[in-house]
Amino acid sequence: MPRSIWNGTISFGLAYVPVKLYSATESKTVRFHEVHVSDGAKIEHKRICSKEDKEVPFKEVVKGYEISPGEYVVLEKDEIKAAAGARGKVIEIEDFVPGGEIDPIFFEKTYYVGCRDDAEAYLVFRAALERTGRVGIGRFTFHDREYLAALRSLDGVLALHTMRFHDEIVEADDLEAGKPGKGPSKREVEMAGQLVKSLHRKFDPTEYEDTYREAVLDLIQRKAKGEDLGPAEPEPEEEPTDLTAALQASLGKGS
C-alpha cells in the first residue's frame, strides 16, 4: 500500500469521516536528465541574481508578484500561507450533485480516499454516495493552497478529484474555428456513421499500451550497445483526398 499524502476529515452536515489521501495516478514517462554534450557531465541549475551576476543561496530568495513590468510586490512565505485559508485539515462538503451532470473537463487530478480510525463512518458515507449516485463538492487545503474537490464512490472506494473552476474552462465560444461553405452531405454523414459503428468497441483501457515508452527504452538500449541509430525513415506524404472517396475507401467499398 502506498504512503498517504494527506490526513484529514470529510465533513458533511454535522457528520465527520476521518480520511487519508493517496495518489491514484503515477506517470510512467521515461525521464531524462540534462547532460552537457561535450563531456557527458550532469547539468546543474543555479540561481543567479540578474543584477549581481552571482549565485544566490536559497535562503536569500523571496517571492515577487509582478504588478507592472519590472515592478514586484514581495511576499513572505507566511503571507502566501495566509491566503491558503483557515480551513484546516477538513474537506468541507458544500453540496451534493448528480454525478452524471459534471462534465469531466472540470476534473484535474485524482486521489484515492482511505479511512483513518473510523471505518464505519467511511463505509456508511461511501455506500450512501454509491446508492444516490451523487458526488460531494467541497473544498480543502493541500500544500498551502485551497482546492475545489469532487468526492465520489468508485469501485468500492472513495475517490477525490481536484477540480478546475468555471472561469478556468475555455468554452467553444471563446475560440474561432472556420466553418465550411457547404456542410457534409447526407451521404457522407451516413458513411461516417457506418465507419464509427464498425470501429465501436467496449472501452477496455488495457487494450492500449504506451508503445512509445517502450520504443524509447529500446532506443536507449540500442544506443548503450553502440548501435548506429541512423536517421528516421522518411514517411510517405499523405495526399489530400476527396472526402467522399476517402470515406468510401475506408469502408472498403472503394475500387
Add this chain to the structure above:
Amino acid sequence: MPRTLWNGSLSFGLVNVPVSLTSAARDLDLHFRQLHGKDGAPIEQRRFCSKEDVEVQWEEVARGFDLDGKQVILTDAELASVQPRKTRTIDIEAFVDIEEVDPIYFDHPWYLLPFGESEGTLRAYQLLVKVMESTDRAALGRFVMRTKEYLVLVRPRGGLLSLTTMLFHDEVRPADGIAPGGRKPAKKKVDQAVAVIEALSVDWDPERYTDCYRERLTRVVKAKQEGETVKAPSEPKQPKPAPDLMAALEETLAGMKSGGGKGATRKRKATAR
C-alpha cells in the same frame, strides 16, 4: 486567440483532418517570480556543467538516461526518430461510449481546431463533429506530444472537437487496500446518510464555486502593495469526529428541517456565494 501547442492531423479511416491543439483550461493562478531578497533583482535559473563549473547554453544540452548505472546520452534528433508518425498524427483507433470511460483516466483538456481554411479540411472537421454528436460516442486515439505518448479521447463540445489526454492503464494505481474491510454498514445508518445527501443536493452549477484562494491571494498582494503587513493564520486543529455517527446524521437532518439551529442549513447559507 489562445496559443497552439501542437499541429498535426486527425486521422479517421482514410480521412485526414489537419488540426491544431489549444488548451481548454486557462491558467488563472497568480504566478510569483523568484527575487533576490537583498536587491529585489529577478533570479535567473542558469545551467552549469557539474564537471567544469561553467555556464552551458541550451544548444549544448542533451538528454541523459541512467541505464543500470551506465549513462546513455540521446540527442533530440535520435529521440525524434522514434515512431515519428505518432508525433504528427492522432490515429483514431476505436469509438467508445462516453460513459464507459472513467474520468480517473483524464489528464488535460484541449480543443482540436481545424488547421487552415481549406474547404476540404473544414468539411471533414464538421463531419466528425456531426457524426459524434449524433451517436454519443467518442473517439479513442493515440499520439505523441513533447516526447510523451498519450491515449486521447476526442468528443464534440460546443460544436468543436475537444480532446482529453488520458493516462495509460498502468499509470492508474489499483485501489487495493484503500477501503477498510469489515462488515457492511448497517442499512439504517446508510439510509440516514442518504437522507442527508438528498437534503444537501443541488443541480451541478459550476458558477456556484469561485476560487477563494485566488481571490485571497490577490487581496494579500494588494494589501502588501499598500504597505500593510499580513499575518499567517495559526495552525488549525483537526476536528474531533462525532462519537456517534447516527446521532450526528440525525442532528443534521433535524437542523435542516427546522431551518435553523446548528444544522447544515445555516452552514450552507454561510458558504453560499
